[in-house]
Amino acid sequence: MISDEDKNRVRAATDLVALVQETVELRPRGHEFWGCCPFHGEKTPSFHIIPATQVWHCFGCGEGGDCFTYIMKRENLSFPESIRYLAERAGIELQEEASFTRRGTKRARLVEVCEATCDFYHTMLMRGKDGRGREYFASRGLGSDVCQRYRLGFAPGRGALVNHLRSQGFSPREMIDANVAIDRRGGLADRFYDRDMFPIFDEQGKCIAFGGRIMGAGEPKYLNTSETPLFHKKRNLYGFNWAKEHIVAANEAVVVEGYTDAIACWEGGIKNVVATLGTALTEHHVKTLTRFAKKIIYLFDGDNAGQKAAERAIQFVETGSIDLRCVILPDNMDPNDYVNANGGSALRQLLDESEPLLDFVFRKLEQRADASTPAGRARALEDACRLIYPLRASYMIDTYFVRIADLLGVDVDMVRTASKRVFNDVAREEEQAQQREAARERYQQNASRSTLRASREPMPAADFAPGIPPVDEEPYEPYDYLPAEAQGAVSVPFAESSVLPVAPAAAAPIYTDLERRSLAGERELLCLMTSHLDSFRPYGDRICEIDWVDPRHEAIAWAVLATPEGAGPAEVMDAARAVCEDAASLVSAGTIGVTSEHPTETNIVFLLDTLELNTLRRRMRTAQARLRSDSGMDAATRRELAIQATQDAARARELASAVEGVADPFRTLSEQLNQPSAASNA
Template identity: 40%
Template sequence: MAGGISDDDLRKVREASDLVSIVGERVPVKQRGRDFWCCCPFHQEKTPSCKIDPHSQLWHCFGCGEGGDVFTFVMKLDGLSFPDAVRSLAQRAGIELSDSGGPRVPDSKKARLKEVCAATAEFYHLQLMRSPAPEAAAARSYLANRGFGGEVPKRWNLGFAPGSGSLVRHLSAKRIPVSDMIEANVALKGRDGRARDRFYNRVMFPICDQTGECIAFGGRVVGSGEPKYLNSQETPLFHKSQVLYGLDKAKADMTATGVAIITEGYTDVIALHEAGVRNAVATLGTALTMSHIRIISRHAKKRIVYLFDGDAAGQRAADRALEFIDESMTPEAGRTRIELCAVTLPDDQDPAEFVAAHGADALRELVAGAVPLLTYGIERRLSRHDLATAEGRTRALTDALSVLAPIKNSLLAKDYAHQIADRCRAREEDVLAMLARLRPPVRAEREEPLQIQGGAAQPDPHAGAAPSAPGSPAQIGQAESNRRRVERDFLCLCVRAPYLALAKADTLVQTRWHLPVHETLARSIADTLAACPSASSGEIVTAATAVEQRAARILTASSAREGVDDAALADYLAEELVIGDMEDAIEELRAELSGATELSADERDLLFQSVVASQKQLRALKAAHKPPVS
């Protein structure tokens, strides 16, 4: 079962949802060989780098590294949870799910967890409003001092978490299972095995989804203590990269004004809404993501404005925001262009302090004057240096120009480069040459797919970049980099052609994987096929994602070799892994031999003979090892 959806229903929806057709409904797709290609909808690009394999029903973008099956595609594009993506595709295909005939089944996991969150929010609110405890009084005093007294706690359902097991006892009295409390992340299991409250002595801010239903919590410690702010962890209901605090209250004003304001925390949102600026939301312990942008863009059609505090923390957040710059901000993005702007509050103020001192109209005026994020970033970089000196101008030029690295090939970048050259008194042709030499930032850990040429593993110049597990290629040797790519390509092939994974089951379970994530994925593939030998590629990826969140990105990252037989390629890659394992084993034997000072002469001789025999076997394997012929 997944989110109350049976495995049979899941299989029906998967079989009825052709990935090529579904992607084609969102972006133009073109066939190239056996696969289909399109411009990735998750980042801006001119040349298609997103591959759709109609046979395996998997997709992967070699530009941004995203990938997965049809459910993953809909989840990422529409900002949906896995169950909701399944329901959306079921509705498209005219399939009636066993849990969706009318109202949701009340005992479904999602409904149960929402009931836990609703009961928890009610308890916290009652504690804030009525508890005579000194700690609750301190929480009320904190809110009143922030200007959040009167009706504000009621409008935002604010609360107080006393801790000491009081919430667990309250929910248990309502006959809510402890397992549901823990899964909703309002309780934790202690070392003694008993449940305890997750939040203790904190002002509580219920976090709601777009419909206004409570799905998580944020807590601010009363008095001193660390961490100062504490959010719920990820749950089946709550995914930080897809939730914005206050969106349920802000979406109407976003639609009316066409503008969204992104702030740094929930208290900022409340302060602005209470002042009459009701198109403000906040991220929750994470940077703004493309999922956030897509969600906001459904309501705010004109601009999205970052509003940064003037203090040091706010300025650090401003610097982090520059990492979000990409080609979606350029005119070349066309209708999909995102108008991201930024502004900093003056005098080290936060939103509550600013509106209290200057009023809502002054804030609206400040937001209206927000500049594009690119301009904002460049001006911040230039302001760090003394432009009155040659040395300062040189440093400023390099610093400011680096902001343009993600969009270096756009006309907009060249326009900004001219402006930077003027400010730094540099020759435009020199600055444009510097711009051309910039290396775009790596947004995710990536490796290049392999291309088999003449028996050697070579980077594929046509496939672009693909994600890998941790380990920077700059910090490892070429041999290790090739080994990791072989591991990944073998796993990808096992997913693309599950019948080959069954034939190569020994390789899956016996290989000495160099990356722990590859070992985890190999074990998952083997376990899935052991339980269901007829499992499809999508089912294997879904099962792997349950144990490793990077599974979809990694297991779809390798391109099929045109004209190369999959079975021959599987043999080749399996042999590569065996050869690599033997080389590792020989190195270990050599190391043991060189350091074996306490061994007897006979023991050293036996170890030496083992090395010689292993080397002989390795030479024979390499002599017979030939790349597949296309």
Template identity: 40%
Template sequence: MGRPGGRRLKGRIRAEDLDELRRRANIVDIAAEYMQVRKAGSGRFQALCPFHQEKTPSFSIDVAKNLFYCFGCNKGGDVISLIEELEGLSFVEAVERLAAKTGVQLTYEQASPAQREASTKKMRLIAAHREAVAFYHDLLMGSPDAKTARDYLKQRGLSKETVERFGLGWAPGPPRWDDLAKHLARKRFSEAELVEAGLAQRGERGIRDRFLGRIMFPTFDVAGEPVAFGGRVLGDGTPKYLNTAETPIFHKGRMMYGLNWAKKAIATTGSTIVVEGYMDVIALHQAGVTEVVATNGTALSADHFALLGRFGPQAVVAFDSDTAGAAAVERAFEAALGSLLDVRVLIVPEGKDPADFVIARGGADFRGLASNAPPMVEFRLRREIERFDLRDPDGRARAVRACISIVARIRDEVMRKDYTGRLADWTNTDPNVVFLEVGRALGDRTARSAPQVRRTSAQVRLERDLLKVALQYPAAIGEHAAGVDPELISVPVHRTIWREVLAGGDANAITGRLTEEGTRETVRALAMEPIEVDLETDGLPPRAYVTEIVNRMKVFALRRLIDEKKKYLQRLNPVENEQEYKERYAELIALEGERRRITGFPDEAQAG
């Protein structure tokens, strides 16, 4: 359970004030600032629990009682407890944070000045940041020596309204070493507070500002409070970006730049776009793509993905198409493996960063790239496969071996088995072999050298069902045969048998025409294996059963074509190849339409 409603510190803040705070603070509104909240009946709301990973919402909110409870991890309490748990605050700090939001005036009882100061340290550091945001912003908008910074932001395509909305600022450089420190001293902040907040540092000549000669990007926590800065140097200074170090109010591994502005859009769309830079976030927001966040100068971590999972089930991670971007994909892949999010990869064409792309092409084109982003695991596997010549048996074997370690690192068993089957399809390799090798990589001591695998992919099972019907009941498959092109068959031996089916004859005739004993043995086995449906009175499988097999075969093929089309579009530069991009995109839409026509559902068919 969460900490109880404040009995431990009740003597410090009047009970009447706490009661008033609980009345005014709507727990649903507060929770919605941190997670995607949906109505779940009369007076109840639910969400994915922010305190543990889950796929099905178990976090429940009772509006009438103004309480929350998670049936998965058993955390619960009132609105004050919720803020304590989410923000890692003490009871008094959580009360003060809510009081500031709701306008409740707090009265402290039986507390010395020292106790009050200790309980409000984090609020003091946040207040110092508020003053710093205003100070830097005023300098950017009006100071003559900030003209270079204003020109830079204008050149990058940012409007005055955008600069104001994101609170951008200017930190003057030498010889103005301590302008902010002096300003905050006048606001009665101590040197110790400025140093602890990461706004100043001590040197041989005393206190001096941490940020000098930089465009300032304030970072706000998810509730909208300023807690840190990123500063970009103009000119040749180093480092190019200087970020606030860890402080009592800022933990860069658990915060994301722009989440305070993006959280509502993420909750609406169900997806987050993660970029690398402050300018990328701001430019995309300005272009109307508002579900965008960035890390604060650090690699994506499991904590970042857990944070994003509170608001939506999908994250599209955008990278530059250079060596550094490839390395970032690998680091993000490791973090994403432990997440329950659907993580996808967007490579911005021609080495552009998202800000440059969206300024040149607009938000709609960037959304098009994001909507075509492949799953991260698929992206990693396909990138690995591309290094090998699949026309050569040795190349196929090396491609499979290179990908086995990737598949084996997938923690979700269902996903791992699905990608094992896909790897077999993409490399045109016997799925039994691939499943066996993945099992060995996982330390399965029961795996033998012979490809004796108990599980195969959904498409392979479907191909076997099609061939069983065709070999055992040729009359049932007749009218459907023309609808299944041999190229729809993924396993080479199955493809060979299907071509013989189309040539005509029963199982005995087909076996007689085949020359390879392994293929003939497969025909004999399929001709004897029972089908998984009762026969009709005419002794044939139900027509609906055969139709479903054929349609699902088409859906698998369409999915493969859609994947290939998305991959091609991902590589195509929409700026340099605008007409071809539009044509290929139209083809993609047509394929998606055909898939929807067959399945009757907007999402990819989940066959098998």
């Protein structure tokens, strides 16, 4: 238990203004300091501190208190934890009552293990006999001064660290709990071997974990500390201790994906940079960063993995008042390569030109989606619905549906209907993944109990001797599947606890209503063309204006028109079959020849007018979607699109008037048989 005396000592040693200024920009106003509240979004400062009384209050959200309540709210700590946090910050040792076990003793001991390990690795890098670590860092442009600044190191392995930590008085259990050593076959071995080491620090700058890059070939290329009481890769960020004050000053955080990327940015003058630790951006990362800035720029590598990471981050676009943006580097470069090649100022310019994450993701979806074909549109619609699945509960979901509809040129109702099926599929896949994860955890718990029982036995002194085989594998890394040996180790049968993934069925082609009508018109045109080819030859220029929905139809049309004048039906069909093996079934789908009483010339003009009308309407829909969704379009392009749309609309009115009153030939033969009166009206 913490005494009142200790509480008062910590309170007296804490300057509330300095504490708040770590994350909030404050401006003096008379005898007070004012700033924007860090606990709710606001543009006009309503948060103020009275230095004389060391209290704070926000008139916007109504929160207030002293240094302890402030740190409780900022760091999400309990009251005793806030006192210990501030005591540690002020360098005060608390004299807790002996009748109570001080919380945090084990944590402090594990931090000491990590700090001692960090010093050892750094010494091995700077003065060790093995110079490969120094050579690697030099090849990445990281000289001696940089290695010292970021306490980089080298892990020789072979029990060297275990022996060193043992000489420092650390127990085997402490080494294992800090994950700098592991118990293997009853012996203690170094966790990292033959790797360049990047120490990972907490917000106060104390070492809590490590990331190691292998020397030369081998897997895994990067190996992080496993989850420990100190370290959680989904919560911690590399370099946050150095970047925090710069993030506050810039009101902007830049997130990269690698240690050397972050270091290159810092050395290039971009200080408000942090790196994720072998995982994508998580909700915990976003919450941590938004305590200090409302703008987060995700700086991705230019490869496909970087673009997929951008798509995974879309789930955070509606988190609070966050402005989530992204930059993709050109030529598949990573930030380290880009800074070394172009300098920090060039990267800073790219960051200043960052685009909203949602705009980027939809733009990339449009680039890779082949919306020109029904099958491509079906795949693109599936991808788009999966993309917005994390936002399915958003009140903005209809806006996303409209954007996808504009992107693919389909009706918004079609997107809304497809989303229900896709959302259900994704939810079912997530449930299956959770079942596999639960089974894996049960397996690991049983394996951990066996390891714990073995670890309770006394370790022989020989376990600390040099020569133990190097160990680099993750002993408790999650499986992508449940191992065969887990059968019988879990509480439920393997067949019931693990669901094998099933490959999704190919999506059916998607046609809009205009495209369905155009398809029917194209087949009617082919049917009539193969029967009355010479009557179609004068209309070649109009056929050139058709935007064909089915490329097979277009190929058949031009193959038929290429036959010599006066060609018979057999020669015409041979030309059609030469370019499409399905030609016979396609050209026989039309019914206008047997249902219409109009002359052939009238039917030809009607079909061409109708197909041109549908082409114009599809073109106008595309132009409207682009005008509505492309915010980056320049004024000249926008004006050109608007003029073209106006001209198309005028021509569409002419065509609609021309076909008005002429019988609709786009009825199937079955419809004709069921409705004989409609056929006679034709």
